[in-house]
Amino acid sequence: MSGHGAAIPMTSQKSGPLTGQADVPGDKSISHRSLILGALSVGETRIQGLLEGVDVLDTGKAMQAFGAEVISHGGGSWSVHGVGVGGFAEPDHVIDCGNSGTGVRLIMGAMATSPITATFTGDGSLNKRPMGRVTDPLTFFGAQSHGRSEGRLPLTIVGAAEAVPVCYTVPMPSAQVKSAVLLAGLNAPGQTVVIEKEATRDHTERMLVGFGAELTVEDSEEGRVITLTGQPELYPQDIIVPRDPSSAAFPVCAALIVEGSDVLVPNIGLNPTRAGLFYTLQDMGADLTFENMREEGGEPVADLRAKYSPNMHGIAVPPERAASMIDEYPILSVVASFADGITRMHGVKELRVKESDRIEAMATGLRAAGVTVEEGPDWWHVHGCGGSVKGGATAATHLDHRIAMSFLILGMAADQGMSIDDGVPVATSFPIFEPLMAHLGASIRRTEV
Numbered sequence: 001m002s003g004h005g006a007a008i009p010m011t012s013q014k015s016g017p018l019t020g021q022a023d024v025p026g027d028k029s030i031s032h033r034s035l036i037l038g039a040l041s042v043g044e045t046r047i048q049g050l051l052e053g054v055d056v057l058d059t060g061k062a063m064q065a066f067g068a069e070v071i072s073h074g075g076g077s078w079s080v081h082g083v084g085v086g087g088f089a090e091p092d093h094v095i096d097c098g099n100s101g102t103g104v105r106l107i108m109g110a111m112a113t114s115p116i117t118a119t120f121t122g123d124g125s126l127n128k129r130p131m132g133r134v135t136d137p138l139t140f141f142g143a144q145s146h147g148r149s150e151g152r153l154p155l156t157i158v159g160a161a162e163a164v165p166v167c168y169t170v171p172m173p174s175a176q177v178k179s180a181v182l183l184a185g186l187n188a189p190g191q192t193v194v195i196e197k198e199a200t201r202d203h204t205e206r207m208l209v210g211f212g213a214e215l216t217v218e219d220s221e222e223g224r225v226i227t228l229t230g231q232p233e234l235y236p237q238d239i240i241v242p243r244d245p246s247s248a249a250f251p252v253c254a255a256l257i258v259e260g261s262d263v264l265v266p267n268i269g270l271n272p273t274r275a276g277l278f279y280t281l282q283d284m285g286a287d288l289t290f291e292n293m294r295e296e297g298g299e300p301v302a303d304l305r306a307k308y309s310p311n312m313h314g315i316a317v318p319p320e321r322a323a324s325m326i327d328e329y330p331i332l333s334v335v336a337s338f339a340d341g342i343t344r345m346h347g348v349k350e351l352r353v354k355e356s357d358r359i360e361a362m363a364t365g366l367r368a369a370g371v372t373v374e375e376g377p378d379w380w381h382v383h384g385c386g387g388s389v390k391g392g393a394t395a396a397t398h399l400d401h402r403i404a405m406s407f408l409i410l411g412m413a414a415d416q417g418m419s420i421d422d423g424v425p426v427a428t429s430f431p432i433f434e435p436l437m438a439h440l441g442a443s444i445r446r447t448e449v
């Protein structure tokens with residue numbers, strides 16, 4: 001599959017103990033939102049610890065195309081001079097969001113209630129993903145969308161000249177859809193109401209309040225009811241981006257399966273809408289502890305310590321936990337391969353429409369590595385090998401960073417290592433993955449072609 005320059009095949013080999021400290025980069029979800037909300041406020045938002053992954057950099061370029069000034073000061077320090085709610089200018093070129101579903105969906109929402117037109121595209125992965133889930137509710141505000149079949153990119157949004165507020169129940173568990181509707185609601189007069197049946201990550205809600213919007217959340221029988229009052233003035237903020245629990249998952253899980261490991265991953269946010277993997281690993285018998293529990297910026301934060309855990313067992317992962325660990329199922333399936341017994345993952349249909357079909361991509365690679373996997377439309381079971389996984393295969397990564405990193409972690413503990421066809425996508429969310437894992441003692445090499 002194409003979408004970037006030349007592929008870089010990689011191989012990881014069975015590793016000695018992983019030890020030391022893993023300083024993972026900033027949270028991807030919060031980084032996108034910092035740039036977008038910074039662009040929608042009037043004045044200078046300063047951001048520390050921004051994830052400088054390709055996905056987020058693409059969102060930064062997009063904000064510039066809509067008229068904001070986005071400046072890097074080096075070392076994860078950025079500033080955004082915003083144009084205010086309703087202040088977006090019409091871009092004079094196509095907005096390329098690369099690999100990022102979060103980027104394109106949130107930006108489509110943010111521009112859909114301004115009287116401007118923008119065309120969006122992405123890479124070979126993003127251009128296959130469903131966009132109707134966002135463009136459908138945007139039409140209720142008065143926007144129009146013209147895309148390929150099933151609303152796929154490239155597509156053009158003609159923003160509503162006189163937007164009306166909406167009340168929308170999100171039909172699938174998706175923080176991106178919820179956020180797109182809320183961002184569109186910013187420039188609609190009156191109250192926009194979004195109802196989600198299951199709680200998904202709530203960074204947009206928290207950050208909108210932080211930027212000065214009037215937003216309330218109530219739990220009702222229908223679900224979480226989020227009410228936003230439109231056309232607020234958003235005030236620029238100083239933001240310190242917490243480290244990404246979804247990136248922390250990789251060194252944590254590597255430590256659990258590589259013999260003799262003991263790794264500290266400091267300063268990880270344990271927002272309940274994001275932390276499901278860590279509780280699942282504990283339920284499986286992982287030696288994973290939360291040290292130095294504290295609150296920072298209104299969020300629970302801890303240092304995670306993960307030690308080699310040879311006695312993990314498969315569990316039925318509670319489906320109601322799925323939204324809080326939706327990006328972590330690929331790496332969980334790797335840990336499950338080394339556990340005893342079957343890990344059953346249900347209620348995970350959304351995995352089929354991520355950067356790749358993640359059930360299919362993981363099942364195919366795991367089977368090639370000697371692991372038994374069963375799957376259905378919205379479930380999969382991984383049969384643990386009880387500590388010893390063969391490996392020795394090459395997994396196709398389908399332009400999906402989390403598939404690439406998951407198989408490289410598998411190779412660190414598998415008898416014959418593991419290869420991937422392309423490591424380039426890793427840089428979308430975790431640009432320092434290779435040096436960070438090498439620092440812990442892992443052996444990953446770029447394979448000659």
Ligand code: S3P
Nearest residue numbers: 029102173174175176177326327
């Ligand atoms: C994200 C929401 C999730 C997640 C993605 C980031 C966000 O996607 O998988 O990596 O930042 O809002 P969905 O909204 O499609 O579940």
